[in-house]
Amino acid sequence: MHMISVFKALQIVELAELKPKTQKLELSDSFNKILAQDITSPINMPPFRQSAMDGYAFKLSDSKSYKLVAESKAGDNNKIRLKAGQAARIFTGALVPDEADTVVIQEHVNRSNNTIIINKLPKRTANVRPIGEQVQKGEIVLKKGQQLNAAAIGFLAGIGIPEVLVHKTPRVAIIVTGNELQQAGKDLEAGKIYESNSIMLSSALKTTGITNILTLRTKDTFDATKSVISEALENSDVVLVSGGISVGDYDFVQEALKDNGVNELFYKVNQKPGKPLWFGRKNDQFVFGLPGNPASALSCFYIYVTPLLNKMNGAKDIHLKRIKAKSLTDYKNTTGKTLFLKGMLNENMVEILYGQQSSMLHSFAKSNVLVRIPNEMELLNKNDDVECISLNI
Numbered sequence: 001m002h003m004i005s006v007f008k009a010l011q012i013v014e015l016a017e018l019k020p021k022t023q024k025l026e027l028s029d030s031f032n033k034i035l036a037q038d039i040t041s042p043i044n045m046p047p048f049r050q051s052a053m054d055g056y057a058f059k060l061s062d063s064k065s066y067k068l069v070a071e072s073k074a075g076d077n078n079k080i081r082l083k084a085g086q087a088a089r090i091f092t093g094a095l096v097p098d099e100a101d102t103v104v105i106q107e108h109v110n111r112s113n114n115t116i117i118i119n120k121l122p123k124r125t126a127n128v129r130p131i132g133e134q135v136q137k138g139e140i141v142l143k144k145g146q147q148l149n150a151a152a153i154g155f156l157a158g159i160g161i162p163e164v165l166v167h168k169t170p171r172v173a174i175i176v177t178g179n180e181l182q183q184a185g186k187d188l189e190a191g192k193i194y195e196s197n198s199i200m201l202s203s204a205l206k207t208t209g210i211t212n213i214l215t216l217r218t219k220d221t222f223d224a225t226k227s228v229i230s231e232a233l234e235n236s237d238v239v240l241v242s243g244g245i246s247v248g249d250y251d252f253v254q255e256a257l258k259d260n261g262v263n264e265l266f267y268k269v270n271q272k273p274g275k276p277l278w279f280g281r282k283n284d285q286f287v288f289g290l291p292g293n294p295a296s297a298l299s300c301f302y303i304y305v306t307p308l309l310n311k312m313n314g315a316k317d318i319h320l321k322r323i324k325a326k327s328l329t330d331y332k333n334t335t336g337k338t339l340f341l342k343g344m345l346n347e348n349m350v351e352i353l354y355g356q357q358s359s360m361l362h363s364f365a366k367s368n369v370l371v372r373i374p375n376e377m378e379l380l381n382k383n384d385d386v387e388c389i390s391l392n393i
């Protein structure tokens, strides 16, 4: 059976053509989303001449003595007029009276009753934030493609923007196949195992900002598999099928996908774990057939599903971060396949963990990277450089 390289498989995912979908969201729902519009500031920021400190506002002159005639605290709008030789008590964030050009901090002032003596004259305009110092009305302040981190959301709220146009986060359906699977909560029946892929994949999905997740389950029959795939396609943009993608007598996923009009883009990748990975599309919808073995399913998720979802989310850097490190472990690769090994990276040294089989999650649970061993590398020696794929998303 034809198998494609990891490079080629990744390229197919990276180059998959997408119709960008956008949506208007309230700012409070837009954390980590990616802007699909440039943002123009509707106001000057600050909107008025604002004091940066607690102190006294006055018009700077050679004199060190001023008469206190008014007070301006944050939020006040009392039109204070200052004549020569007069000052106003002022607090951080408050409107600076028009005639004042400088704020002296209170630590540099001696006050007795309504007179202040300035010990240390500041420079003109000190501690006065000019109108539009941060951004000006009409200026483009954030560009399309910017991810909305907490600071960006705070900034947009600060200029009075209530909603934003962002890339639409895809809806994802997870389909779990397998007669042997049992839900946690009661003792295992003979021959059964607890089902773990759905909760694992939905947790992993959260790292890509996806919260709209539908989980469906099916027994291993062709009809049930076909109908659950059809239901998933009706309700999602991306479908992740777990298991049933191999060539056993009870693996119906491939055929059922094709019967649902999903076209294969690749099947089988020269890698371990995750050889029987399947990827296809139906119009604007994408489907991954992930191997059922838990470690394979999760590896394939991080390496192939994550970049597709990031791309659909509008991101430019779609892959997990790659880090170069020195191996603490010798490793033989007799498979001719690209290996993705569970590893623990510490500083710039990486240990390849014990327990690399596709069925094993205990080593994955403790790992913070996947170490990529290229298919042509037969022997990794201690201290050799390796590429690590960071799982600290």
Ligand code: AMP
Residues within 6 Å of the ligand: 176, 177, 178, 180, 181, 193, 194, 195, 196, 197, 198, 242, 243, 244, 245, 246, 290, 291, 292, 293, 294
């Ligand atoms: P499959 O890809 O369907 O041949 O499954 C490969 C292996 O993964 C089998 O040992 C299955 O029992 C196991 N497996 C499949 N699906 C799950 C799941 N959802 N949770 C845990 N193990 C699974």
Ligand code: MG
Residues within 6 Å of the ligand: 177, 178, 179, 220, 243, 244, 292
């Ligand atoms: Mg199965």
